[in-house]
Amino acid sequence: MTSTSTNDKLIEVRDLRTYFYLYEGIVKAVDGVSFQIRQGRSLGVIGESGCGKSVTAQSIMRIAPEPPAKHVGGEILLHLGPNNNSEVIDMLKLDPRGQRIRALRWKEISMIFQEPMTSFSPLFTIGNQIGEAIELHLPGLSKKQVRERTIDLLGRVGIPQPKRLIDSYPHQLSGGMRQRAMIAMALSCNPRLLIADEPTTALDVTIEAQILELIANLQREFNMALMYISHDLAVVSEMSDEIMVMYLGLVMEQAETGEIFDNPLHPYTQALWRSIPRIEGGQDRLAPISGALPNPYNLPKGCPFYSRCEHRMPGLCDAVRPPMIEVSPNHKVSCFLYKTEP
Amino acid sequence: MIAYIARRLVTLIPILLLISVVSFVVIELPPGDWVTFQIENLRMSGVELGQDEADRLTRQYGLDKPLHERYLRWMENMIIYGNLGWSFQWNRPVNDLLSERIPLTMAISVASLLLSWAIAIPIGIYSATHQYSVWDYIFTFIGFIGLATPGFLVALVLAWFIFTTTGFSPLGLFSSQYVDAPWSIEKFLDMLKHLILPLFIIGLGSTGTTIRVMRANLLDELKKQYVVTARAKGLSEVKLLLKYPVRMAINPIISTVGWVLPGLVSGEVLVSIVLSIQTTGPLLLRAVLAQDMYLAGSIVMILSTLTVIGTLLSDILLAAMDPRIRYGGVKK
Numbered sequence: 001m002t003s004t005s006t007n008d009k010l011i012e013v014r015d016l017r018t019y020f021y022l023y024e025g026i027v028k029a030v031d032g033v034s035f036q037i038r039q040g041r042s043l044g045v046i047g048e049s050g051c052g053k054s055v056t057a058q059s060i061m062r063i064a065p066e067p068p069a070k071h072v073g074g075e076i077l078l079h080l081g082p083n084n085n086s087e088v089i090d091m092l093k094l095d096p097r098g099q100r101i102r103a104l105r106w107k108e109i110s111m112i113f114q115e116p117m118t119s120f121s122p123l124f125t126i127g128n129q130i131g132e133a134i135e136l137h138l139p140g141l142s143k144k145q146v147r148e149r150t151i152d153l154l155g156r157v158g159i160p161q162p163k164r165l166i167d168s169y170p171h172q173l174s175g176g177m178r179q180r181a182m183i184a185m186a187l188s189c190n191p192r193l194l195i196a197d198e199p200t201t202a203l204d205v206t207i208e209a210q211i212l213e214l215i216a217n218l219q220r221e222f223n224m225a226l227m228y229i230s231h232d233l234a235v236v237s238e239m240s241d242e243i244m245v246m247y248l249g250l251v252m253e254q255a256e257t258g259e260i261f262d263n264p265l266h267p268y269t270q271a272l273w274r275s276i277p278r279i280e281g282g283q284d285r286l287a288p289i290s291g292a293l294p295n296p297y298n299l300p301k302g303c304p305f306y307s308r309c310e311h312r313m314p315g316l317c318d319a320v321r322p323p324m325i326e327v328s329p330n331h332k333v334s335c336f337l338y339k340t341e342p
Numbered sequence: 343m344i345a346y347i348a349r350r351l352v353t354l355i356p357i358l359l360l361i362s363v364v365s366f367v368v369i370e371l372p373p374g375d376w377v378t379f380q381i382e383n384l385r386m387s388g389v390e391l392g393q394d395e396a397d398r399l400t401r402q403y404g405l406d407k408p409l410h411e412r413y414l415r416w417m418e419n420m421i422i423y424g425n426l427g428w429s430f431q432w433n434r435p436v437n438d439l440l441s442e443r444i445p446l447t448m449a450i451s452v453a454s455l456l457l458s459w460a461i462a463i464p465i466g467i468y469s470a471t472h473q474y475s476v477w478d479y480i481f482t483f484i485g486f487i488g489l490a491t492p493g494f495l496v497a498l499v500l501a502w503f504i505f506t507t508t509g510f511s512p513l514g515l516f517s518s519q520y521v522d523a524p525w526s527i528e529k530f531l532d533m534l535k536h537l538i539l540p541l542f543i544i545g546l547g548s549t550g551t552t553i554r555v556m557r558a559n560l561l562d563e564l565k566k567q568y569v570v571t572a573r574a575k576g577l578s579e580v581k582l583l584l585k586y587p588v589r590m591a592i593n594p595i596i597s598t599v600g601w602v603l604p605g606l607v608s609g610e611v612l613v614s615i616v617l618s619i620q621t622t623g624p625l626l627l628r629a630v631l632a633q634d635m636y637l638a639g640s641i642v643m644i645l646s647t648l649t650v651i652g653t654l655l656s657d658i659l660l661a662a663m664d665p666r667i668r669y670g671g672v673k674k
Contacts, residue, residue, distance in 0.1 A: 061574055063570055063573050063574050097578075097579050101576075102576040102577070102578060103576065104576075105573075105574055105575065105576035106574065106575045106576045107576065110574070110575075111574050113567055113570070113571060115567045118566055118567040118568055119567045119568055119570075119571045120568055120571070121568040121572070121585075121586045121589075121590070122568075122590075122664070122665070122666055123586075123589050123590065123663070123664060123665065124585075125665075132575065132577070133575045133576070136575065136576055136577065137576065169665040169666070171665070171666050182571075185571075185575075
């Protein structure tokens, strides 16, 4: 798409399918998701719980529990090298326990998790756990250099007295401080892509604002790509250049942030937007999305949103899965209401 | 940490005193005493004892004094002279009887505990990381058999089996030619040969439990976020397993050291009787049956003391392992 000579694509996900083979049946957690993230840009992934947004992120790092998870199709192409053009690796082809993928994890792609309370082991100091990642991916640093780097990182994520707190245990820090330490750990090896999987869900609102600002600043500073996963529309719009709306393992709509907020096309996106309270709006009740999620073990053949959709077309939407079409440049939607631009 | 240990040691004193009272009273509780037991024995063999004779015996053994007086004398001797009293049944000092048996009992028990951990912990780790695999089922099956089969039964079967197939009698501690022989390399090797079976049987009982505990704890830990974090960091599976979840899962096993210690000294009574090994277990059983009160009381006292010390030990170990315990959860 871009005509520059260097490739600015960092990661390309094509038709990713991650299924969970459970005792009760097969859950198609991710069923044909495609997107790409360019260097230094951010992609927001939005959707209800269970829509497959976290599994998508876990699949990229290959940390989805296998079994029961299995990647039954697709490619996750990671472009390596300073200009992203020296080598292309398909993450799905690597052994999830192998040497190669372990070298890529955290070095190229790192991740912040939802639960700051449990994402550190309670038995070791945060300095130990951050230093461990540095020693693993930046060999050749002395113990002292690793420690200095850790202290520097802790300072940069806004932890007061990093020289003292580097030796504290996770239970001695508050939730917000722990999430800051987690961010420091995620940045410890200068990753090129940071995945943030609902990093503020467990925090209170004032801390949330601080953490979001911190992540946004650090993303610019480190020139990282960011994949920001949340169910909070306001947060995602704040953090992302582009937004991808997911529903039951499928991408419903994908566009630039401004475009998708001004001109939502998919009935599901429109319904989501209507469910946000607005300050300038009237006293109207919020419009909830009617109906409930279909049974994940037995998804409908056609559009998964069919049963809850206001514009459903019987005979078409429930029979065939709508293909992803690009209705205007960089604005893609999966819905039979729209036609490709002539 | 040192302050913590010191504080715990000071609180031990009143607990130990209380234990000594309880041990003494418990032994006194059953009706009758050593003299009535003796008179009963004599009557069974056809000798009738007069009341005068009975009173004389009671006075001779000091059993006519009130309970608190006898307790105070026992304590006085114990604290000042380290003398645990006289065994009526053996007609020897309790100290001698125990010092013959406690080292052996401890050696057997500590060794069988370590043996059972060495077997159970790796198997537990394997079972948890390979949940529902064929080997997990096999280990689970063996573990349950180990749990459900009484040790003395295994002892009987194995002793018989070894004797019939090899002609080697694994009973007792020494082969007959070494019993009264002076210590030598051969005698020592002979003892080791006799120790394998009891070690194996006593260890087996707790191995099944430890496998189950380790497996269940580790399964819980493996689901925790910090394991996923470690994996996402790029740590190898073995390294992350041993550093993070195993360290957490092993905590409950360490905290059972406290209960294991007294079990070590009382030994597996039935196994010891079956294999005729002179540990403290059979000694306690006989002392209680014969109302040999100072011997029985002393053993109960030692066992209770070991429970308390064992609990302290496991608390200290846990504090060393887990910073959340070390700092008492209080932020400084």
